[in-house]
Structure formats: C-alpha cells, structure tokens
Amino acid sequence: MTGRILIFSGGALGPWALQEIAAGDFLLGVDRGALFLIENGRQPDLAIGDFDSVTPTEFALIRQASKQCLSCDPVAKDETDTELAFNWALARRPREILLLGATGSRLDHTLANLHLLARALQEGIPCRMADEKNEVMLIQDTTEITKGRFSHISLLPLTDRVTGITLTGFRYPLHRATLTLGQSLGISNILQAPTGKIEIAAGRLLVIKSRD
Incomplete structure (x- = not known):
C-alpha cells in the first residue's frame, strides 16, 4: 500500500474530520469511528474493533456498510481498538497514517494514542494525530x-x-x-x-x- 491510511477512532469527531479525506485515502473505522463514517455518507474500507460502544443494530449496519469488518473479543485482547487499527495500518507501510478521533474525554487513551507516534517514527512512517483544534506530529x-x-x-x-x-x-x-x-x-x-x-x-x- 502506497497511499494514506486515515484511522477514525471513536473519540472526538466532527465535520472537520471529513475535510481531511482526500481522493485515494484508505478509510479505517475503529469501533464507533466506523459508524461516524457511515452516518456521514462515507464507506469504511475496513472497520475494526470490539464494537462495545455501539448497539447491536449499529454493529449490523457497520458490518453491512463496510467493505471489510474485523471484530475481536472485548476482553481477550491486550491492545486498545485504536492500537489494533494502528498495528494493521503500520504493517501495510503506507505513505502516511493520520489518526482522527483519537482524543476525547479519556486522558489515558489520548496519551496512549500520542505514544503511537513514536512507533510510527521508529518504523519510518509519517504519522499525525489531529482533532478539531490540534494537530500533533513527532x-x-x-x-x-x-x-x-x-x-x-x-x-x-x-x-x-x-x-x-x-x-x-x-x-x-x-x-x-x-x-x-x-x-x-x-x-x-x-x-x-x-x-x-x-x-x-x-x-x-x-x-x-x-x-x-
């Protein structure tokens, strides 16, 4: 894969996030982030996560509307949903990874997501994390x-x-x-x-x- 991978996590998202999408981008929806894409007329190329933040009806919609869906057990895993998606993206060696919806009310999750920038830097993959009022790179x-x-x-x-x-x-x-x-x-x-x-x-x- 040579293009960009945009990871839409389940944190703070809004119209600003949709403006980040460019032609040819691979859209990876994480849990509720996949639902955000679908509700805004975008088809996730891949939906991934334990989907414990959506209802059974919403999960059925995600599975139907996404090109591919990978679900995992919410207990039998050591990584957050965002890290699972990030690991998937990193293995594809894209031109860039952009983390959206990776900030929110949980400071622990926000800091853990910031640390993913160090992983990308170590692998030589450009990576940014953005929300409505901030953009971070390492x-x-x-x-x-x-x-x-x-x-x-x-x-x-x-x-x-x-x-x-x-x-x-x-x-x-x-x-x-x-x-x-x-x-x-x-x-x-x-x-x-x-x-x-x-x-x-x-x-x-x-x-x-x-x-x-």
Missing part, C-alpha cells in the same frame, strides 16, 4: 512545517532532553537550544513565514499545532 530531525488552519505551534520533548533546536521563520526563534521534560519554553510560538523549519540534533520532539 520529529527527530530537520522538518519543515506550514501553519495551515492553526495559529500556534508548540514544541514539547518526548525524551528527557532534546538538544540543538534551531527554529527558522518563527516569531520566537531558537538557536541550538535544549528543551527538557517539564519545561514550557516551547509553548505557543507563532509561525510568521509561510514555511518554518525546525532543526534538532538529538532527541524526539512533539510539534503541536493548535488554535483556540
């Missing part, structure tokens, strides 16, 4: 970014230290700076140029685009 080398629909860009280390951080095109530039866990120096920067560059020497850095 980097470990030079990266160029654009602002898009977001007003602020924040940098947070996912390792104890990230060293050699140099920012170009930002309101608040950095030159060979170091960020450590628990430090807020990288919060709420603003991209002033059409394209910004983030360079790092060592470590893993969360790049969070956000808007109020």
Whole structure:
C-alpha cells in the first residue's frame, strides 16, 4: 500500500474530520469511528474493533456498510481498538497514517494514542494525530512545517532532553537550544513565514499545532 491510511477512532469527531479525506485515502473505522463514517455518507474500507460502544443494530449496519469488518473479543485482547487499527495500518507501510478521533474525554487513551507516534517514527512512517483544534506530529530531525488552519505551534520533548533546536521563520526563534521534560519554553510560538523549519540534533520532539 502506497497511499494514506486515515484511522477514525471513536473519540472526538466532527465535520472537520471529513475535510481531511482526500481522493485515494484508505478509510479505517475503529469501533464507533466506523459508524461516524457511515452516518456521514462515507464507506469504511475496513472497520475494526470490539464494537462495545455501539448497539447491536449499529454493529449490523457497520458490518453491512463496510467493505471489510474485523471484530475481536472485548476482553481477550491486550491492545486498545485504536492500537489494533494502528498495528494493521503500520504493517501495510503506507505513505502516511493520520489518526482522527483519537482524543476525547479519556486522558489515558489520548496519551496512549500520542505514544503511537513514536512507533510510527521508529518504523519510518509519517504519522499525525489531529482533532478539531490540534494537530500533533513527532520529529527527530530537520522538518519543515506550514501553519495551515492553526495559529500556534508548540514544541514539547518526548525524551528527557532534546538538544540543538534551531527554529527558522518563527516569531520566537531558537538557536541550538535544549528543551527538557517539564519545561514550557516551547509553548505557543507563532509561525510568521509561510514555511518554518525546525532543526534538532538529538532527541524526539512533539510539534503541536493548535488554535483556540
């Protein structure tokens, strides 16, 4: 598989998520995320999960309306539904994985989903996680970014230290700076140029685009 895989999980979803879909994308619905796609006129290429968050009637609709459906026991599994879907996607080596509906009221699930970015980075697969007001990616080398629909860009280390951080095109530039866990120096920067560059020497850095 060479295209993108969009994973629609059962967290916070809305019209903004549908706008992320482009021609040729593979749509993977996770549990209630599959129902979201169907109710909005989109056919999941694959529905996956234990489907414990939908009614029997809704599950029947998901099975009927999806091109393929893989269900698992809600107890006899060690991964969350989103991780199951992510593992399936990662094994296909797509051009990119985009996680949607992976944030919500459960902070534990949100953090676990954020950690999936590290798995993708290790495998060399570009991966982003987005909701209505945020987009997150994890980097470990030079990266160029654009602002898009977001007003602020924040940098947070996912390792104890990230060293050699140099920012170009930002309101608040950095030159060979170091960020450590628990430090807020990288919060709420603003991209002033059409394209910004983030360079790092060592470590893993969360790049969070956000808007109020």
